[in-house]
Amino acid sequence: MMEKHPAADQRPVSDFMPVVYDELRRLARHYLRRERPGQSLQATALVNEAYLRLKRDQRQPWHDRTHFFAIAATSMRQILVERARARHAAKRGGSQIRITLSEAVAAPDEMSIDLLALDQALTRLADLDPEHARIVELRFFAGLSIEESAEAMAISPATVKRGWNLARAWLKRELQKAGRSEA
């Protein structure tokens, strides 16, 4: 899956993903521990802090913020997909492979997303249009806003907004198709 994914750099993202992953994980734990009930985790704040911390390290493998966000987004995508797979494997024979968002985040009518199906759809989208796939990664997996994504990708916010609309509609439809074929 990762080979097909366009990386912002020639070096494979997986090379420095562990560094980013460890930092994100550490920070997430730190945040969660002092989190107050009802207050949700600020993804952007987390990614930003991870970036600032890792930037101090002279051996940092990425060139700039943009590149870092690309890695962070891909890291998060991989983390989530791996977890979903692990769950799937743990419940061998069971049909439940969804990670219900509401399970982890207290929001009343949160929809559940089949992460594995989303991941596959996103890979197909990257084939058709790498830019759109990247927008989804940044927005959904790294938690960047439209403006931040635009900055990270060096394109206009309007382009991001349009891309986001289309990609989201397309992905939703793909997931519905997948859901139907499954049922």
Next chain:
Amino acid sequence: MKRERWQQLKSVFNRALEMDPARRALFLDQACAGDDMLREEVEALLASHDEADGFLEQPAFEVAAKLIDHDSGDLLPGSRLGPYSVSKKLGEGGMGVVYLAVDTRLGRPVAIKALAPQHTSDVEHRERLRREARVAATLSHPSIATVYALEEHDGNLYIICEYVRGQTLHEELAAGPLPPLRLLDTAIEVGRALAAAHEQGIVHRDLKPENVIRTPEGALKILDFGLARFQAIRPGDSLMPTRLTKAGMFLGTPAYASPEQLLGLEVDFRTDIFSFGVMLYELASGIHPFAASDSVATIARILEAEPADLAHIGPIVPPGLDAIVRRCLRKSPDQRFGSARELVAELERIKHEFAEVPTARKQDKVITASPARATMLHPLWWWQFHQAWIGFMYYAMLYPMWQVKVWTPGYRGPLFFFLSLGAVGVAANLRLYLWFASGFYPDELAELRHRVAPWIRWADVLFISLLLIGSIAIIGSHEVIATLLIGIAIASLGAFLLIEPTTARAAFDNNKTGPSPSRP
């Protein structure tokens, strides 16, 4: 879908979306003229867009953060893990967090050990753990806590084992060494369990007092048999798990590890025999045979030093035990017992001999553990006796000194007496202080001796000089007393130069490699 098709779709979709929904139909008629497929596609996407409100809006990162936080496998009381209902957290062990839970199918309590997260990431490592857990689960012995299952839940690994209540031997050791019969019974029971496991080809690899529990009913249970590889690796060693365990290296507590384990060599059941020896030594004496200031020094001692004779340091040691422990603690595995079975047979033999000795004689027999020392009292006792005796003798000497003062005219009399009083005060009090400390603060004795030694030495010199000066001063008038004082001066000189150093050497220097009383 082809890329060109996607471009088409994208352009139509984007324009349609920017439009007033009422005009969309008209626009699509024009834009997709003749291409029904495209129109259908765009319409579906537009519909999808309209209902996609909220879809993917909440960043997955927030969910991911929660999920990765659960990587540690934390279980909350009341939560379920398969058929197990978690009751409470028991504590954190070498492997990770340990929980008490109830197996709802059988209604029995179980202990759940959540393995440290690093075990869950490496597929190969996981597979190895799975194999080991399977092997460990085949062990069935009354003195071994049974491994019921290895469960995977949300990508985390959990070992489900028999829940054992009671006190570990480590906790028991806090109250001091075990009495001889209890010691032998404990050793035999643990040894039998070791033998049974070894005969099935399973090695513990991390045997230590913390891993042996005595239940309230008095039975012993060895924990974590065959699970040494499940030990958590300390943070910062993130690259180590696979490398270390592949090399067969050691992850547990170094204090009970065998030399071959510490050197990263191939280990077999004889590593358990060594660890057993360390444990036995400690249970018998209350002192770790290789205790040192830090773990690196402990490792060095395990690899090189011979432990001090048990009979020298242990308060009460059954005869023959020292030889058994020594054989367990041989650096070379080949020189240890050939099997745990053989070791148990030896323990049973000395227990039998020990039990045959009439109770009244037991104490003698016990103290005179090694034949060479049969007629000797404990050397520390001599030293203590000497210190106390000298202390009292000094005070007794104040009387003749007073007499000398009375017979000496002018200021010299009182000066002489006050100097004597000072010498006696320092020399006697410091000796009595050491005597007292040897009984109550044995740990600090060495340092105290070192600190007060020069004071005692100079007070002794001053006192002997005063004795000689005093006797010369009165030799004209009181010959007999003067001669007596000279005699005492010479005797004291002998005592300070010969007897005292001898008792001290016997009490303190008889084991140069002897352990410090502190635990590692």
